[in-house]
Amino acid sequence: MKKALIFLLIGIVANIIFFNGLLTDTSNFWNYSFFAIVGAISFIVCIVIYLKANNEKQKQLMKEREQTKLIEYRRKCNSCNNIYFYTQRDLDENKHLQTGALLSSAAALTDTLFGNRMVGAVNSIDSDNKSSRIVDYNKCPKCNSIDTKILSDREWEVEKKTLNTPKVNASAVSSADELLKFKSLLESGVITQEEFDEKKKQLLGL
């Protein structure tokens, strides 16, 4: 933008020199035409720089807007400890639907009040459709409690750790289960002690 301003100034100065020369000394027109060309080129360069900078700015703005759409919210239910996620895009969509439903229910109301009931009926179906798609993100999707809160980044880091830590070792449980089955087979005499010992070694990885 600073560059564009410099070229604008050069253009103005060159044009002042050109017109000043033209007015004071008409016989020497070609001596001043150089300044006219410089002035014209400066103006064009100024406009090009300006448009280019503007374009970059627009692109940057679009990019930022896309990024805000991807901002993720994590909400935790205080009743059932369920953690659920939604993005800014979800919120925007929701807002859009809400406005739509509100507008069509207002249209339905005016239609009922001022006659034209057919249109009103259609509109109210439409508004029902729209409102059924509206999601209340404050509400826990698991237990419908509204006692939920947004997790801050720091809180989320803490929660993430507990989520990633498996509470029970699944393979250990299944080996133990298997072993119990073989134990009952041994007790009922289906397998011998040796067969059981072998299976035990195998399952426990001894």
Ligand SMILES: [Zn+2]
């Ligand atoms: Zn819940």
